Amino acid sequence: MGTRIDGKKVAARTKADLAKRVELLKARGIQPGLGTILVGSDPGSVKYVAGKHADCAEIGVNSIKRELPENATFDQVADAVRQLNADPACTGYIVQLPLPRGIDENAIIDLIDPKKDADGMHPYNLGELVLHARGDIATPLPCTPRGVIELLRAYDIDLDGKEVCVLGRGITIGRTIGLLLTRKAVNATVTLCHTGTKDVREHMRRADVIVAAMGVAGFVKPEDIKEGSILVDVGVSRVFDEESGRYKVKGDVDKACYEKALAYTPNPGGVGPMTRAMLLQNVVEMAERQL
Numbered sequence: 128m129g130t131r132i133d134g135k136k137v138a139a140r141t142k143a144d145l146a147k148r149v150e151l152l153k154a155r156g157i158q159p160g161l162g163t164i165l166v167g168s169d170p171g172s173v174k175y176v177a178g179k180h181a182d183c184a185e186i187g188v189n190s191i192k193r194e195l196p197e198n199a200t201f202d203q204v205a206d207a208v209r210q211l212n213a214d215p216a217c218t219g220y221i222v223q224l225p226l227p228r229g230i231d232e233n234a235i236i237d238l239i240d241p242k243k244d245a246d247g248m249h250p251y252n253l254g255e256l257v258l259h260a261r262g263d264i265a266t267p268l269p270c271t272p273r274g275v276i277e278l279l280r281a282y283d284i285d286l287d288g289k290e291v292c293v294l295g296r297g298i299t300i301g302r303t304i305g306l307l308l309t310r311k312a313v314n315a316t317v318t319l320c321h322t323g324t325k326d327v328r329e330h331m332r333r334a335d336v337i338v339a340a341m342g343v344a345g346f347v348k349p350e351d352i353k354e355g356s357i358l359v360d361v362g363v364s365r366v367f368d369e370e371s372g373r374y375k376v377k378g379d380v381d382k383a384c385y386e387k388a389l390a391y392t393p394n395p396g397g398v399g400p401m402t403r404a405m406l407l408q409n410v411v412e413m414a415e416r417q418l
């Protein structure tokens with residue numbers, strides 16, 4: 128059985144460290160404040176946003192909440208974005224994704240002030256990431272990819288020279304994690320697989336590390352992975368559980384794979400808590416840049 132990589136534990140340690148940094152910021156007259164824009168009432172999004180504010184309270188960051196109805200227009204969402212851009216109490220903010228159907232997410236993300244882009248998803252910040260393969264980077268990094276890398280680092284898993292197979296081309300991780308994994312400091316080789324990939328199982332079998340982010344419950348099977356691989360499960364599906372009579376989060380990795388793996392992130396309890404911790408880290412770093 129591979130090592131279980133405990134995202135909750137690493138996230139708790141990260142938050143404890145961030146709480147100290149927030150104290151230092153406050154002592155120097157800077158109060159960080161995280162804003163969230165939530166449009167509609169998707170139960171997952173409502174829960175994630177509530178979690179973000181609970182995290183803020185835990186480490187001493189102020190919360191600014193903007194909620195809009197499911198039928199909000201593009202202009203109403205854009206107005207909320209412009210207000211947070213202009214609000215000095217808001218040092219960083221996010222627009223919770225997905226937005227209701229019909230609202231152009233990319234056009235909304237474009238309107239975010241890159242200096243307040245706590246998700247690291249604005250085209251300017253993604254462009255900075257493309258440009259800076261080496262050295263330090265002073266722009267916010269996308270939270271989920273950063274969370275994956277920090278989580279593996281916390282378990283001394285060195286990605287230098289490793290073959291990483293990424294499954295899924297979504298904006299929160301699939302499209303962006305390669306930019307972080309291929310930075311000189313990480314030095315991994317990345318293959319991005321998606322619905323157009325011819326033999327995805329062949330790619331998985333070759334990989335040292337699989338980052339599964341497709342949202343297809345149990346997609347990665349034991350016969351698809353090599354002995355001693357590292358499995359990072361980011362996929363989220365809500366599947367009805369007959370035993371408890373409730374919907375439960377199921378990842379992309381079939382639990383039977385854990386026997387064959389060197390290490391694996393459980394789901395839930397792996398990358399999710401790190402996504403939240405990295406959002407706070409971005410907020411704290413953005414505030415520290417004001418010093």
Ligand SMILES: Nc1nc2c(c(=O)[nH]1)N[C@@H](CN(C=O)c1ccc(C(=O)N[C@@H](CCC(=O)O)C(=O)O)cc1)CN2
Pocket residue numbers: 174175178221222223224225246270271299376394395396397398399400401402403
């Ligand atoms: N603007 C953004 N929207 C979305 C992002 C994002 O990073 N920025 N990512 C996801 C949702 N997300 C954060 O927003 C997120 C997802 C999951 C978790 C988490 O801690 N999950 C728990 C399980 C929780 C459950 O039971 O449902 C876990 O994995 O242990 C945190 C944040 C899409 N939208």
